[in-house]
Amino acid sequence: MHSSFDSIEQPIVRLQQVTKTIGRRTIIDGLTLDLPRAEVFGFLGPNGSGKTTTIRMMVGLMSLTKGDVLIEGHSIRTDYEQAIRHVGAIVENPEMYKYLTGFQNLLHFSRMVPGITRQRIDEVVELVGLKSRINDKVKTYSLGMRQRLGVAQAIMHKPTLLILDEPTNGLDPAGIRELRDYLRKLAKEEGITVFVSSHLLSEMELMCDRVAIIQAGKLIDVRSIRSDKPLGEESSQVLFEVDQPDKAVLLLAEHGAEREEDAALVRADRETIAQINASLVAAGIKVYGIRVLNKSLEDQFLEMTGGEQVV
Amino acid sequence: MFDFLQLVRNENMKIYRRIGTWIMLGIILLLVIVSSSLTRWLSEKETMWTVMNGIDQLMYYLITIFTVVISAESVAGEFSSGTIKLLLIRPWSRSKILLSKYISLLLFALVQTLLMFVSSFVLNLILFGYNDSATANEALGVLNSAHPFFYMIQAYVLDYIGLIMIVTFSFMLSTIFRSGGLAIGLSMFIYFFGLIASGILMSLKYKWVEYLLFLHLNLKQYLQSSEIAHHMTLGFSLAVLAGYYIIFIGVTWLIFNKRDVAT
Numbered sequence: 001m002h003s004s005f006d007s008i009e010q011p012i013v014r015l016q017q018v019t020k021t022i023g024r025r026t027i028i029d030g031l032t033l034d035l036p037r038a039e040v041f042g043f044l045g046p047n048g049s050g051k052t053t054t055i056r057m058m059v060g061l062m063s064l065t066k067g068d069v070l071i072e073g074h075s076i077r078t079d080y081e082q083a084i085r086h087v088g089a090i091v092e093n094p095e096m097y098k099y100l101t102g103f104q105n106l107l108h109f110s111r112m113v114p115g116i117t118r119q120r121i122d123e124v125v126e127l128v129g130l131k132s133r134i135n136d137k138v139k140t141y142s143l144g145m146r147q148r149l150g151v152a153q154a155i156m157h158k159p160t161l162l163i164l165d166e167p168t169n170g171l172d173p174a175g176i177r178e179l180r181d182y183l184r185k186l187a188k189e190e191g192i193t194v195f196v197s198s199h200l201l202s203e204m205e206l207m208c209d210r211v212a213i214i215q216a217g218k219l220i221d222v223r224s225i226r227s228d229k230p231l232g233e234e235s236s237q238v239l240f241e242v243d244q245p246d247k248a249v250l251l252l253a254e255h256g257a258e259r260e261e262d263a264a265l266v267r268a269d270r271e272t273i274a275q276i277n278a279s280l281v282a283a284g285i286k287v288y289g290i291r292v293l294n295k296s297l298e299d300q301f302l303e304m305t306g307g308e309q310v311v
Numbered sequence: 312m313f314d315f316l317q318l319v320r321n322e323n324m325k326i327y328r329r330i331g332t333w334i335m336l337g338i339i340l341l342l343v344i345v346s347s348s349l350t351r352w353l354s355e356k357e358t359m360w361t362v363m364n365g366i367d368q369l370m371y372y373l374i375t376i377f378t379v380v381i382s383a384e385s386v387a388g389e390f391s392s393g394t395i396k397l398l399l400i401r402p403w404s405r406s407k408i409l410l411s412k413y414i415s416l417l418l419f420a421l422v423q424t425l426l427m428f429v430s431s432f433v434l435n436l437i438l439f440g441y442n443d444s445a446t447a448n449e450a451l452g453v454l455n456s457a458h459p460f461f462y463m464i465q466a467y468v469l470d471y472i473g474l475i476m477i478v479t480f481s482f483m484l485s486t487i488f489r490s491g492g493l494a495i496g497l498s499m500f501i502y503f504f505g506l507i508a509s510g511i512l513m514s515l516k517y518k519w520v521e522y523l524l525f526l527h528l529n530l531k532q533y534l535q536s537s538e539i540a541h542h543m544t545l546g547f548s549l550a551v552l553a554g555y556y557i558i559f560i561g562v563t564w565l566i567f568n569k570r571d572v573a574t
């Protein structure tokens with residue numbers, strides 16, 4: 001076990017130049033990424049961009065053509081058993097043994113890791129809300145129930161890294177919300193790192209601290225979502241609430257201002273906002289409020305990936 | 312070691328929690344009961360040894376089929392259901408996970424063999440009463456001077472060696488093709504084709520036929536004579552089987568360890 005002192009700031013997972021080539025196609029191309037401890041980390045990308053392939057390599061289901069993945073400092077290539085010990089995962093659909101009951105499935109996976117008690121199994125069953133159906137055969141489960149069972153087997157051995165490939169797939173809104181809250185709680189209270197891929201961009205926004213965006217096998221951006229840092233150089237949509245919107249729009253014509261009910265909508269960066277404010281006040285227009293309209297992740301995502309076709 | 316036994320326990324659970332497995336075991340038991348009882352009523356001259364021997368001769372093929380069905384599904388089933396992903400992402404090497412599967416299959420073959428041996432021995436003892444022939448020759452008319460009970464044990468041991476070969480073979484096909492159906496079909500085809508063709512092959516004068524797998528699967532023929540056609544002995548047959556065994560195991564482990572899991 002690591003002591004919390006030396007490990008707390010060290011990334012729990014390091015992907016180093018991870019590359020996968022199948023035939024002549026390079027599916028993942030030199031992916032380098034560090035996952036910080038105790039965060040919910042989103043992995044976002046359009047269909048076929050390589051999310052599942054990356055996850056398969058992280059858990060050792062696929063070999064790496066080049067590069068390495070270090071989990072808690074252990075290489076997935078050369079020290080698999082030590083590296084995977086810290087991981088709980090669902091890769092694509094949570095497929096279970098259909099002819100076994102939910103409980104028997106959990107028992108099966110619990111036997112593969114030392115130290116999981118019956119009590120612990122009961123505890124996770126309770127947690128994922130499957131208590132009343134756990135002794136039914138999995139073939140009678142709905143997709144959402146299988147997803148819950150998948151989460152149960154992934155967290156049963158208290159991993160420090162939880163990897164979930166589209167875990168909200170098949171969950172109802174209440175289930176999604178529960179999962180989201182639970183994952184955030186795992187990260188905040190238990191210091192677990194959650195690596196989660198999803199198509200639901202809005203989901204990611206609510207759930208993640210940070211998001212990595214991948215397109216056509218390449219990492220194109222990593223950004224923080226829950227930062228309260230001021231906007232940087234980037235310009236955003238800014239709403240000036242004023243008493244004379246028409247006059248303001250006219251005044252701000254050079255900034256491409258638009259009328260928006262009792263306000264003028266402008267595209268501006270940090271410095272420009274201050275200048276505009278000064279000029280409005282100088283022109284005798286009362287400014288009641290200035291609001292920066294944060295682009296949703298979805299907008300940013302589509303902007304970056306250009307809303308392209310599946311590659 | 313204790314932990315590894317947990318893996319074998321898991322594999323056993325996956326075999327015995329399936330209804331199909333119990334149907335197979337039920338069929339074996341039922342056929343032993345039906346054939347022994349029918350013989351008791353229809354024939355006057357049979358003894359416990361002759362019936363027990365007859366059951367072994369015929370039902371060995373059935374056990375072979377059942378064993379192939381289960382072992383062909385062992386690896387392929389995990390791939391077709393997608394559970395292979397959850398099975399492999401545990402702190403165990405792929406080799407050990409594969410070994411636990413293989414052991415559970417050898418145990419299943421053993422369970423069937425023992426079920427057939429014990430049920431047919433006990434039942435025929437009850438139905439026909441104890442026959443006190445001193446040798447297999449006296450009891451069964453075969454060229455073997457062992458006590459009939461030990462003769463039967465030897466027959467079952469040789470049967471089991473044959474089962475190990477067929478388990479290993481279909482386990483390999485299951486791993487290569489990741490399709491239970493294909494592994495069953497191919498194992499069965501090769502096995503039964505080999506059985507039928509072995510008579511013809513045996514009569515060929517070429518040296519290479521001696522190294523064909525099928526010619527060595529019916530080891531029970533050595534119970535009657537220590538040398539069969541081509542001057543082959545039990546030792547030679549076992550050596551040939553060992554050669555195939557090493558190849559089958561090597562290929563299976565190599566492929567399972569190296570292959571990307573992309574289902």
Ligand SMILES: Nc1ncnc2c1ncn2[C@@H]1O[C@H](COP(=O)(O)OP(=O)(O)OP(=O)(O)O)[C@@H](O)[C@H]1O
Binds near residue numbers: 027045047049054311
């Ligand atoms: N076994 C394989 N052989 C060849 N190409 C593959 C294989 N598996 C995946 N690919 C290709 O790799 C690319 C990435 O696939 P991957 O499944 O990782 O995408 P993804 O980001 O998970 O997509 P989705 O959002 O649809 O789940 C795709 O173009 C796919 O066609």
Ligand SMILES: [Mg+2]
Binds near residue numbers: 052
């Ligand atoms: Mg995917």
